[in-house]
Structure formats: structure tokens, C-alpha cells
Amino acid sequence: MPPIIEISGLRKTYRRSFRQPHHALDGLDLEVAEGQVHGFLGPNGSGKTTTLRALLGLIRVDGGTMRIFGEEVPQRLPQVVSRIGAVVESPQFFKHFSGRLTLQLLAESAGVDKNRVEEVLEQVGLRDAAKASVKGYSLGMRQRLAVAQALLKQPQLLILDEPANGLDPAGIHHMRELLQWLAHSQGVTVVVSSHLLSEVQVLCDSMTIVSRGRRIVDGNVAEIIAGHSGASLNVRLPDAASLPEAVEVLTASEPEVKAVIARDKLVVSGAPEPAWVTQTLAEAGLYLSELTTETKNLESVFLELTGTAATPGETVQIGQSVEVAPVEAELQVEGVQQ
Amino acid sequence: MNLFKTELRRILRRRLTLIFGILSAAGLLTLVGVMGAISSKGPSEGDLAEAQIWADEANETNPEFNDCVRDEDHFETEDYVWVREDPAYEDLTHQERCEYFVGGFTAEDYLYVYTFNFANEGQYTLVGVVIVVGLIMMMVASSAIGAEWSSGGMSNLMVWHPNRLKVWGVKLGAALAICAAAVVAFSLLAFGLLYLVAVLRGEVGDMNSAWWENSTERWSRTGLLALGMTALGASLAMLGRHTAIASGVIAGYLIVGDLIVSLVSMALPMDYPERLSLYTWVSAWISGRVELYNWNAEEFVPDVMVITSTDAGLLLGGVVLFFALLATWSFRRRDAA
Numbered sequence: 001m002p003p004i005i006e007i008s009g010l011r012k013t014y015r016r017s018f019r020q021p022h023h024a025l026d027g028l029d030l031e032v033a034e035g036q037v038h039g040f041l042g043p044n045g046s047g048k049t050t051t052l053r054a055l056l057g058l059i060r061v062d063g064g065t066m067r068i069f070g071e072e073v074p075q076r077l078p079q080v081v082s083r084i085g086a087v088v089e090s091p092q093f094f095k096h097f098s099g100r101l102t103l104q105l106l107a108e109s110a111g112v113d114k115n116r117v118e119e120v121l122e123q124v125g126l127r128d129a130a131k132a133s134v135k136g137y138s139l140g141m142r143q144r145l146a147v148a149q150a151l152l153k154q155p156q157l158l159i160l161d162e163p164a165n166g167l168d169p170a171g172i173h174h175m176r177e178l179l180q181w182l183a184h185s186q187g188v189t190v191v192v193s194s195h196l197l198s199e200v201q202v203l204c205d206s207m208t209i210v211s212r213g214r215r216i217v218d219g220n221v222a223e224i225i226a227g228h229s230g231a232s233l234n235v236r237l238p239d240a241a242s243l244p245e246a247v248e249v250l251t252a253s254e255p256e257v258k259a260v261i262a263r264d265k266l267v268v269s270g271a272p273e274p275a276w277v278t279q280t281l282a283e284a285g286l287y288l289s290e291l292t293t294e295t296k297n298l299e300s301v302f303l304e305l306t307g308t309a310a311t312p313g314e315t316v317q318i319g320q321s322v323e324v325a326p327v328e329a330e331l332q333v334e335g336v337q338q
Numbered sequence: 339m340n341l342f343k344t345e346l347r348r349i350l351r352r353r354l355t356l357i358f359g360i361l362s363a364a365g366l367l368t369l370v371g372v373m374g375a376i377s378s379k380g381p382s383e384g385d386l387a388e389a390q391i392w393a394d395e396a397n398e399t400n401p402e403f404n405d406c407v408r409d410e411d412h413f414e415t416e417d418y419v420w421v422r423e424d425p426a427y428e429d430l431t432h433q434e435r436c437e438y439f440v441g442g443f444t445a446e447d448y449l450y451v452y453t454f455n456f457a458n459e460g461q462y463t464l465v466g467v468v469i470v471v472g473l474i475m476m477m478v479a480s481s482a483i484g485a486e487w488s489s490g491g492m493s494n495l496m497v498w499h500p501n502r503l504k505v506w507g508v509k510l511g512a513a514l515a516i517c518a519a520a521v522v523a524f525s526l527l528a529f530g531l532l533y534l535v536a537v538l539r540g541e542v543g544d545m546n547s548a549w550w551e552n553s554t555e556r557w558s559r560t561g562l563l564a565l566g567m568t569a570l571g572a573s574l575a576m577l578g579r580h581t582a583i584a585s586g587v588i589a590g591y592l593i594v595g596d597l598i599v600s601l602v603s604m605a606l607p608m609d610y611p612e613r614l615s616l617y618t619w620v621s622a623w624i625s626g627r628v629e630l631y632n633w634n635a636e637e638f639v640p641d642v643m644v645i646t647s648t649d650a651g652l653l654l655g656g657v658v659l660f661f662a663l664l665a666t667w668s669f670r671r672r673d674a675a
Contacts, residue, residue, distance in 0.1 A: 057500040058493055059673035077500040086497045092490035096353045109344035110498055149494070 002070055004157055004189045005032040005055070010064035012050055012213075024050040025061065026213035032191055032206075037183045039200040039207035039221065040193040043306050047213040048193045052088050052161055068157065082110070085155030087146040087163065095135035099126055099145050102134060103152060112152050120148040125174060139166030147175070158182065158190045164199055172196075176203050201225070201298040211306045221298065228301045232269040233277060236290035240264045249284040250277065267294070341499060345512035349482045355516075358474050366467065366524065370531040373463075377454035377540040389448035396443040406436035413439075456536035457543025460529070461553045465560045465624060467528045471520050472564025476571035477585065479513035483572055484581030492579075493674045506669050510572050510662070517568040521561045559647060560624050566658045573658070576665035591616070610643045623650035 007030040014022045025047045032038045042048050053059045055066055057074035066073045071080050093102050103117045121130045124144040129137070137145065143166045150158060163179070164172045180203065182188040194200050200207065201221060208218040217224060237243060243266050247259045256270045271277050274291055281288060296304075349355055381389070397403050406412045413421055413435055421427050421439065436442050486492045499505050536542045574584035596615055603611030610630040612618045622628035622645040631640040 053674075056497050058496060060671075074500065081498070081500050084497075088493065088497065089490070093494075094348075094352070094485070094489060094491060097351065101351070105344050105348055106495075106498060108347070109341045109495075111340045 001034055003031040004034050004069060005030060005191065006065075006067040007031070007051065007055070008065050010051065010054065010066065011062045012047070012054060012059065013062050024213055025054070025064075027064070028210060028213055029215050030208050030210075031218070032189060032208075034189050035183055035187050036205040037179055037190045037192060037203055039204035040191055040210070041195075041197070041200060041207055041302060042210035046210045046306075048210060049089055049161055050213075051210075052086070052159055052191075052193060056084070056086055056088060056159070058088065082153060083156045084159065085150035085153050085157070086159040087150045088159070088161045093134045093142070093145065096133055098131055098133050099137070099141075099148075100130040102145065103149055106149050107152050110153065116152050116154070120151045123151060123178065124148040125171075140168055140171050143167055144171070147178075156188060158188055160190065161193045162195070163192060164194060164196050172199060179203060197299040197302055198297070209302060209305055216305050225296060225298055225301050228296055228304060232267050232294045233271060233274055234290070234292045234294055235259075235266040235268055235277060235281075235288060236264065237266075237281075237286060238289045242286055245284075246281055246286050249286065250280060253280050265290075341504070341508045342512055345508050346515065349478065349512060349516055352478075352482060352485075354481050355478050358478055359520075362471065362474055362520075362524065363527075365470070366528055366531070369463075369467075370528075370535055373454050373532065374535045374539050376452050377535060378451055379539065379541075380453055381449050381451045385449060385451060386445055389445040392448040393443040393445050396447075400442060403436055403440050403442040406440040406442075407433055412436070454532075454536055454540030455543045456533055456540065457545050457549055460532045460536065460543075461549075461556060463532060464525060464528055464553075465556060467524055468521055468557065468560040468564055469624075471524045472517070472560075472567040475513070475517040475520055475564060476567040476588065478571075479517070479568045480571035480575035480584035480588075481581045482513065483509060483575035484579065484584055487575070487579035488581070496674055502670055503666070506576065506666060509576075510569060513568050513572045514565055517565055518561070521564050525557065525561070555626065556624060559626070559651075562651075563620065563623060563654070566654060569658050569662055573661040573665035577661070577668055609641070613643065613645070619645065619650040619653050623647050623654055 007028060010025045010028040010030075011023070012025040014024055016022070024045075028047060028051060030040070030051065040048055040051070050059065054061045055068065055073060057077045068077075069080050069083060071077075073080070097105075100117060100121065103120065104114065106112075107114060107117055118127075121127045124147050126141065126144050126148060129141060134142065134145065143163065147160065147163055150160065158179070160179075163175055167175060176199065179190050179192070183190045183205070192200065192204065204221050206219060207221050207224065209216045235246070237246060243261045243264075246266055247261065250257050250259045250266075250268060250271075254271070254276075257268060258270050259266055259268045261267075268277055274293065278288060278291060410432065412418075413432070418439075421435065427435065427438075430438065433442075437444055483492075486495070495505065496502065533542070571584055571588065574587050575581060578584050578587070596617065599614045599616075600611075603614045609632045612630050618628060618630070626647045628645045628650075630643040630645065632643070633640045
């Protein structure tokens, strides 16, 4: 089955007078399969919103190709736009218009059935606030209204930029249920750009992580996390003073192995298998009190992949994420997919 | 068509449109009310008698006039041959001649009565009303587009309607349609109310076929000017992507720009410096013809430059078209970020 969204080698450079050009997208690739909730992740300034804006024809790109439903965009966007619902960045509305009027105007402009307005208001939980003018809406309510307008067309592809932005816990839960229902029961393909990694981990089936305008990794969320878990082992000894000796023993036995002391434990990576660690240390007269496989969550995988984990005393600046060469990026993708 | 109807509805539902609509109607009613209050059918006999007393009293303190009245042969001298020979003055009495040529006061000088004459003044009042409607619609159009850009609504709309030319065309069309409707509505309202004032408190005047022809032409051209102003406001807002930029450019030109043009034209040794001012061309467009004079120190007869409504229409239309095309190009090419 062909992907719903196919992006290949997308480039976008912002040229500014008297300053270095900024490559917002530097050969980005992206594929989204049908009927999935796909997370689109990356550090600030990595090109997520730029990609979504380019996909929706809001900005011009300098290179690469984009296809939605097999149609090349932005050239064929008018032909497929009726099947796409989208919210890009925090949408603003005319503050003196009510939520209902805002939706009615959009529905009318595209010839959408008027009854859909009430349906989507109900779906996003704004039924009782529909009469009120938007200026009285909280950030979360505006976000719900934005999602409502994206749902108006009964889209086959839903693109949401930070849909959980401003939502309270109940709102986030409701949004998650709604998006999963749309994807898994209605066959809608949902693309979600978000920084709420715990939410993405629960919500999304697949994901793409980008950094500095390039894809770092993509694939099934659970598989990516699993692929980066278990690569390192946490080792504890009865006497923490023996940890430096254990480091020497392990690294001397196998040059590929890396061992780092982290407080009262040893983090070992590159070991052939956990049993090798047990055996090697035991042969040196060092006996373990604990050996666990490090279990990672999406946040730690994300920080590791993007190189944006803060180190004590240092702040990660915008644009300091890892830079991946296109070939290297492809290799990592293949590695994950395998 | 759906988008066009939506755009019409959106502009009409905006608070600014509502406020300007109410203010315009209130302004028109105030104007008509003031006209009705200050106009009257003519002076009463009491007013005339009182004015004559004032004129007589003033003339008593005017020795030159009194000498003229007493001297029956005052206009028989060589200096006044032209008065005697000009048929325009042959029906004047001696006293009237004195009042006219020597300087005497008449009852008219002391009659503070204004009579609104629809045929003479209504035409110009209606032109003024249409110009004000055009200015207001220029602000409404630029605000409708500028606010949509600054609020992020334009990006949202483009996600629904990616064909940018269609979006711009519809927005411009909707603004022009509302402007046309406003011009017609306010013109008819102003016409009716002013006519009523003329009937009740003034004079209707001679509204012959020539008057109708002249007035219709003038109103039509002013209506087109209002449409051009609306298109200009919308185009500037589309270019600047903010209401304040469009309003600033327009207000800046109307107030400071034209002043600078006037100063520059005074500094430059050029013929007909008034042609640098936009007001000259607007005036020529509305009135149909403007004559500019170039006084040469060596000759008593000035050179004349005539600007017709066609010349003015080409220039003003060119300005509007230039900005509309620039806005179209900009909207097609620029990122909606």
C-alpha cells in the first residue's frame, strides 16, 4: 500500500541580508503509512512546522518532492485539499466571532454540510461554549476549536501541529482517544507534531524524528524504543569503590565495550551479551549485586538521538541538536527497520 | 461562489464594518439635519425690512457712495463709458450702479439667510458623501485583509483554499462588491434626504436633462473612484500584511506625501507643479476637467495645461492597477509564514 505522505529530499533555505542562510530543511525524507497515528518529532528549530507548512502549500521549498495521496504537492494540492484537515501552529481566529460562526464560515466556504459544525463541536467538547466569542476562549479551548475546524471536512488525512498545546489533562486524554479512534476505527491517517514525548509514546503508532532539517530515524514507535533499549546495562557491585576496577577489567577484555561510572553504578554499553559481563567480572574477582538492562522511554531515546540531553551546568541552545549526514541518516533508518 | 459568499459574510460580520456603517449613517443624518436646520425658504418681509435698515445705516456713513447717489451725472464721465455701453448694466438704476461700482451696502449684505438649493449644491454634497464612503471602504477592505494576515486567519484559510489567486480574487471582489453596495445605498439615501430638505426647507432648483447628465457622469466617476480606493486599500494590506501598514501608507501619503510633493515642486523650476499632486488628478477625475496655468512673466496670457477625466482616469487607474498587480505577485510568491 503506497504511503499517504511521501516527502523526499525536501530543502528550504531562508536567506537573510547580511547573515548566513539558514537551512530549515536539508534534504528531509518522510513517509507516513495509511491509517496510522504518526508522530513527527524533533527539537525546536529542526524543521517540523516548516515541513508541515510546505506540505500544505503555505511556503515554497527550494528542492525535493512531496506527495499526498500519490499526488504531487503543492501543484496538485487543490485536488486533494478536500481530503486533508490541518492545524498548523497555534491557530488564531477572529476574536469577536463565536466558535460556531468561525466554523460555519469555513464550512460554508468549502461547501461542507452545515450539520458538520454541530458534530465537530460535540466531538471536541465545545458544544456548550459554541456561542461564546473566541476572545473569551482559553488556549485549550482555542486548540479544540482548531482541531474542530480540521475535522470539519471529515478528512482522510489529519495534520496537527502540537494538538495538545494548552490542553488540560482531561483534554489531552480526550484528544488522544479521539485521534486513536479516528485512525484505528475510521481509517484516518493522523500526523501529529508534538513535544509531549510521553503523549506521543502513548498516542502514536509510528514516528519520524528529525534534527536540523533531516530525518534521524523513523519507524514503529515501540520498535524504535526497543531498538535503543537494552543496548546498555546497569551494573552494581556490593562495594561502589570497586567500580573503577570493574571499568578497567571490562574495557581491557573487549575494546568495543564502553563502561562509565554513573554515581553508584556502572553503565556498560557494547557488551556482546549480559552473561559476558557477569563472567568477565567474576573471573576478575568482582561479583555483581545487580545487573539490569536499561529500559528507555521515548524521551530518553529522543534526547539520545537528537543529542539534546542537557549536561550539568550547560544549557542546550536552539540548533545544537545533532547534525546527520544524509547517508548516515539512511543507514540508521535501515538499522531500525531491520 | 461559496468562498465569495463567505467572504461577504465575514466582512459584514466584522465589528469594524458595523462601527463604520453606523458612524457613516449617523454622519449622513447629522449632515442632512444641519442642512435642514440652517436652510430656509427665504427671508421673511420682516427680515428684509430689518436688513434694509442696516444697509441704509451703513450707507449713511459712506461719503463716496452718498456723493455718487447725489450726483446724477456720476457715470457720465469718461471713466465710466464702458458701464454705459455694456448691455449687462443697462437695466441697473443709478443707485444700484453706485452700490455696484462705488461700493454701497444692500439689504442682501445683511441677510443671514441660507437657502439650500438641491440642483446647485446637492450634486457636490453627494460627491462628498461618495468620497467619504470610498475612504471608509478603503479602511474596511484594508482592515479585513490586514487583520486576517496578522491574526493567522489567512494561513488557516489557505489550508482550506490553496489556490492563492482564487483567494485574492475573491477577497478583492467581495470588498469591491460591498463598496459598490455601500456607494449605491448611501448615494440613494443621501439623495433622498437632501431632496427632502430641499422640498421642505429650501429650493429644488432646475433639474433639467443637462443637470441629470452632468450629475450622473460626476457621480459615476466618483463611484469608480471609491471602488479604486477600496482596491488600493485591499492591495496595500495584502502587500504589507497588516492593517496598520496599509493605513499608514495611505494616511502618510495623503498628509505628508502630498506636502513633500508640494515642497519639491516649489523647489524645482518646472511648469505646472500642481500636476505632481494626486489631488489635482482626483479633482480632474471627479469634475471632468482641470486647467493648470503657467504664468510667464513676459506674457500676460498664461500657458494652459488641461487635464481631462480620461487623463486622470488613466493615471489613477494605473496607480491602482500597479498596486493590485504587485499584491497579486507578492501573494503568489511569498511564503505565508
